[in-house]
Amino acid sequence: MGRVSRREFLIAGAAAGGGLLLGFRTGERAPALAAAATPPAFAPNAFIRIGTDGRVTMIIGQVEMGQGMYTSMPMLLAEELEVGLDQVVVEHAPPDDKLYGNPLFGFQATGGSTSVKGLYGPLRRAGATARTMLIAAAAKRWVVDPASCRAERGAVIHTASGRRSTYGALAAAAAEMPVPEHVALKRPEDFKLIGTPAKRLDTPAKVNGTAQFGIDVRLPGMKIATVAASPVLGGKVAGLDEGKAKAIKGVRQIVRLDDAVAVVADHMWAAKQGLAALAVRWDDGPNAHLSTGDVVKGLEAAAQTPGVVARKDGDAAAAMAGAAKKIEAVYEAPFLAHATMEPPNCTVHVQKGSCEVWTGSQVLSRVRATAAEVTGLPLEKVVVHNHLLGGGFGRRLEVDYVTQAVRIATHVEGPVKVVWTREEDVQHDVYRPYYYDRIAAGVDARGRPIAWTHRLVGISILARWLPPAFTNGIDIDAVDGAVQLVYAIPAIRVEYVRHEEPVLKTGFWRGVGVTHNIFVVESFIDELAAAAKQDPVAYRRALLSKSPRARAVLELAVKAAGWGQPLPAGRGRGVALLYSGWDTYVAQVADVEVSPSGDVRVHRIVCAVDCGTVVNPDIVKAQIEGGVIFGISGALYGEVTLKNGRVEQSNFNNYRVLRMNEAPAIEVHLVRNNEAPGGIGEPGTAVTAPALANAVFAATGKRIRKLPLKPDQLRSS
Amino acid sequence: MVTLKINGKAHTADVPPDMPLLWVLRDVVGLTGTKFGCGAALCGACTVHLDGQPVRSCVMPVAAVAGKNITTIEAIGNTPSGRKIQQAWLDLEVVQCGYCQSGQIMSAAALLASHPHPTDADIDAGMAGNICRCGTYSRIRAAIKHAAGG
Numbered sequence: 001m002g003r004v005s006r007r008e009f010l011i012a013g014a015a016a017g018g019g020l021l022l023g024f025r026t027g028e029r030a031p032a033l034a035a036a037a038t039p040p041a042f043a044p045n046a047f048i049r050i051g052t053d054g055r056v057t058m059i060i061g062q063v064e065m066g067q068g069m070y071t072s073m074p075m076l077l078a079e080e081l082e083v084g085l086d087q088v089v090v091e092h093a094p095p096d097d098k099l100y101g102n103p104l105f106g107f108q109a110t111g112g113s114t115s116v117k118g119l120y121g122p123l124r125r126a127g128a129t130a131r132t133m134l135i136a137a138a139a140k141r142w143v144v145d146p147a148s149c150r151a152e153r154g155a156v157i158h159t160a161s162g163r164r165s166t167y168g169a170l171a172a173a174a175a176e177m178p179v180p181e182h183v184a185l186k187r188p189e190d191f192k193l194i195g196t197p198a199k200r201l202d203t204p205a206k207v208n209g210t211a212q213f214g215i216d217v218r219l220p221g222m223k224i225a226t227v228a229a230s231p232v233l234g235g236k237v238a239g240l241d242e243g244k245a246k247a248i249k250g251v252r253q254i255v256r257l258d259d260a261v262a263v264v265a266d267h268m269w270a271a272k273q274g275l276a277a278l279a280v281r282w283d284d285g286p287n288a289h290l291s292t293g294d295v296v297k298g299l300e301a302a303a304q305t306p307g308v309v310a311r312k313d314g315d316a317a318a319a320m321a322g323a324a325k326k327i328e329a330v331y332e333a334p335f336l337a338h339a340t341m342e343p344p345n346c347t348v349h350v351q352k353g354s355c356e357v358w359t360g361s362q363v364l365s366r367v368r369a370t371a372a373e374v375t376g377l378p379l380e381k382v383v384v385h386n387h388l389l390g391g392g393f394g395r396r397l398e399v400d401y402v403t404q405a406v407r408i409a410t411h412v413e414g415p416v417k418v419v420w421t422r423e424e425d426v427q428h429d430v431y432r433p434y435y436y437d438r439i440a441a442g443v444d445a446r447g448r449p450i451a452w453t454h455r456l457v458g459i460s461i462l463a464r465w466l467p468p469a470f471t472n473g474i475d476i477d478a479v480d481g482a483v484q485l486v487y488a489i490p491a492i493r494v495e496y497v498r499h500e501e502p503v504l505k506t507g508f509w510r511g512v513g514v515t516h517n518i519f520v521v522e523s524f525i526d527e528l529a530a531a532a533k534q535d536p537v538a539y540r541r542a543l544l545s546k547s548p549r550a551r552a553v554l555e556l557a558v559k560a561a562g563w564g565q566p567l568p569a570g571r572g573r574g575v576a577l578l579y580s581g582w583d584t585y586v587a588q589v590a591d592v593e594v595s596p597s598g599d600v601r602v603h604r605i606v607c608a609v610d611c612g613t614v615v616n617p618d619i620v621k622a623q624i625e626g627g628v629i630f631g632i633s634g635a636l637y638g639e640v641t642l643k644n645g646r647v648e649q650s651n652f653n654n655y656r657v658l659r660m661n662e663a664p665a666i667e668v669h670l671v672r673n674n675e676a677p678g679g680i681g682e683p684g685t686a687v688t689a690p691a692l693a694n695a696v697f698a699a700t701g702k703r704i705r706k707l708p709l710k711p712d713q714l715r716s717s
Numbered sequence: 718m719v720t721l722k723i724n725g726k727a728h729t730a731d732v733p734p735d736m737p738l739l740w741v742l743r744d745v746v747g748l749t750g751t752k753f754g755c756g757a758a759l760c761g762a763c764t765v766h767l768d769g770q771p772v773r774s775c776v777m778p779v780a781a782v783a784g785k786n787i788t789t790i791e792a793i794g795n796t797p798s799g800r801k802i803q804q805a806w807l808d809l810e811v812v813q814c815g816y817c818q819s820g821q822i823m824s825a826a827a828l829l830a831s832h833p834h835p836t837d838a839d840i841d842a843g844m845a846g847n848i849c850r851c852g853t854y855s856r857i858r859a860a861i862k863h864a865a866g867g
């Protein structure tokens with residue numbers, strides 16, 4: 001490693017075997033989370049490696065879980081470096097918070113729709129710096145002014161003479177060049193890659209079976225284990241029938257932990273059968289008799305107490321008192337499981353003095369830390385190999401399954417792959433929390449809101465997951481979407497009541513805070529429109545004078561959806577609008593049909609999206625499409641319930657998700673501009689439930705305030 | 718001991734006769750392209766072809782498939798419909814995380830082989846057993862039509 005540029009915090013040096021190695025640390029932070037992050041060191045954050053053979057390798061600290069990270073991140077680098085995506089090889093980065101910390105979290109995490117938002121500037125600057133150094137090296141060699149040279153597809157060209165040298169030939173010399181303090185970034189009109197629907201780099205391996213997910217790891221001498229943890233949180237193993245399990249061919253070992261049992265075998269089938277044969281008896285512990293109703297009672301009681309004020313405009317209480325009419329409602333959103341298609345799994349090899357881990361994780365440095373903690377080894381003795389993720393959605397922001405696998409592996413000779421069954425996954429997830437919201441508006445004589453109070457009650461994920469981000473009693477994620485209310489209402493008060501219900505582990509779930517808040521806010525605005533006997537679009541439009549971008553997406557979506565055109569009986573259109581800390585605006589129009597038996601069929605979804613600068617419009621569209629489907633699954637079917645402390649759902653038969661024959665036509669319209677990029681992984685999910693609930697209201701006149709939109713709430717015959 | 722014909726090659730495996738084909742493929746033979754999603758014929762991630770017919774390998778006892786031609790995602794590109802489907806998947810950028818896609822492609826290839834010009838209803842019937850948690854359904858539908866047209 002060589003010299004460091006103080007201004008840009010870029011670091012350059014010679015790569016092993018010659019060539020140029022360039023890293024940087026990301027210095028940009030979102031104000032909201034900046035206080036939570038540790039101060040950055042002079043350490044590089046991601047790397048470009050240019051070999052003397054001209055091979056350009058990009059080492060990506062963000063993980064690929066379907067959201068196109070291994071394409072959009074390289075696009076940012078390649079744009080400024082002046083190489084084609086076809087000239088780039090992507091490598092998974094190892095865990096290292098200092099090197100690969102997410103600027104918006106302060107450590108290495110992929111989630112919260114933050115990657116493009118946080119890395120758009122830093123990755124481009126890194127690419128531009130490498131390009132500048134390569135040009136400088138060529139100019140020096142040719143004794144010409146660097147300004148007379150240009151870069152193109154991995155080569156530097158002296159425009160006047162036509163002399164040309166490849167990056168590979170220049171890489172070693174470039175490594176000797178000073179790191180420039182300022183680099184010129186390309187103007188948006190000169191972009192060759194950014195803004196184009198470039199092909200994804202990860203797709204070819206995913207259509208022929210060669211892509212390696214964590215679950216596909218195979219090592220010499222590796223055993224396979226499957227596990228059962230206590231069905232009730234806090235329960236312990238009370239007894240088991242070891243003999244029967246060991247009699248099964250292929251079963252090698254039973255590992256008994258205090259709260260879980262694993263069967264280690266030659267293959268998954270023997271492990272599964274062994275686990276069944278163990279007939280584990282459990283001591284259920286203190287949560288043995290709890291049900292969902294107990295959780296709701298706790299939330300309900302907490303909702304009677306005032307919360308911490310998260311937004312205050314004017315005097316909401318006074319405005320409410322002076323209103324012509326007050327409208328109030330309670331909304332509820334259930335526990336939800338992630339059910340990533342790739343079930344949780346982790347392969348571990350514990351040896352004397354070392355530990356190796358193979359898994360797919362959104363938080364690699366935490367994988368490493370938990371393995372070190374369980375084994376008692378120093379961090380540097382833990383090696384983590386990251387893999388493609390078969391879905392993240394927030395599930396793989398947790399390392400519970402890694403911790404457990406390492407605990408098991410400490411009892412096993414040789415490497416062991418611990419694979420959860422789907423039943424284990426659905427019943428031991430880190431669930432989207434249950435939320436309980438009290439919301440009210442005071443309206444004037446024409447039905448327009450003049451006062452707005454929103455008290456939301458739920459557990460704080462950030463207080464556990466990123467404690468420094470939980471400040472002054474506010475979980476900025478839990479209130480996200482509620483505090484950014486775009487409607488022009490003179491008096492607004494948003495309160496947050498933290499209420500912990502330790503009956504299930506809870507965590508992030510594709511847009512968690514926003515997903516629940518937008519459901520509440522956009523359903524309630526619809527209620528106000530209905531109370532005022534106004535069209536839901538016209539009612540919103542009149543409140544959007546101060547938010548032109550929100551208004552623009554609304555207009556685009558309603559026009560494309562044919563808002564106002566007649567629909568057959570039993571059908572209805574609903575609209576919802578989203579703006580939140582992701583800095584993305586989305587409007588959605590849903591067209592649904594409700595059958596006499598109360599089943600909801602979604603016919604068509606139209607989304608208009610303004611996420612500022614678009615890196616890859618096809619990836620943005622795919623993320624919105626996928627987010628919408630995820631949102632429909634949640635809104636129509638998603639519900640995890642508890643009885644006697646146990647989760648009642650177990651697999652895709654009773655934790656239903658949307659299927660091909662139920663999937664609507666989805667249209668995504670993008671607004672293109674040069675605003676700062678916003679997040680796109682989660683908005684599609686968050687905007688969907690309220691659009692559906694509002695469409696159901698339009699179709700049936702029934703206002704559903706508690707998700708999911710179950711047939712028994714909607715039956716008419 | 719069973720002898721299996723997988724992708725045109727014979728494999729012998731010392732496994733119990735009731736062991737599902739999925740685990741033989743993944744944990745014994747080492748073909749990991751076929752995925753585990755539910756273990757209960759609910760998600761389609763484990764779909765393979767048995768003499769050209771799509772089956773859920775997670776519930777298919779290995780004893781029942783001895784002597785039959787087993788085709789997995791690793792070799793589906795050698796069939797005309799498989800090749801077309803894979804290309805359509807690339808052309809339309811169907812894939813997100815990719816975990817379900819081995820199964821989706823196996824189901825789609827079987828559908829295209831039996832219905833060269835599938836209707837929406839054919840696609841619903843042929844693909845409803847394959848869950849995609851990333852929500853790629855509209856692109857899968859479009860890609861199947863694209864493959865049928867090309």
Ligand code: FES
Pocket residue numbers: 752753754755756757758759760761762763764773774775776
């Ligand atoms: S794993 Fe076989 S259908 Fe789900």
Ligand code: FES
Pocket residue numbers: 066341390391812813814815816817818848849850851852853
């Ligand atoms: S692409 Fe991720 S589950 Fe289908």
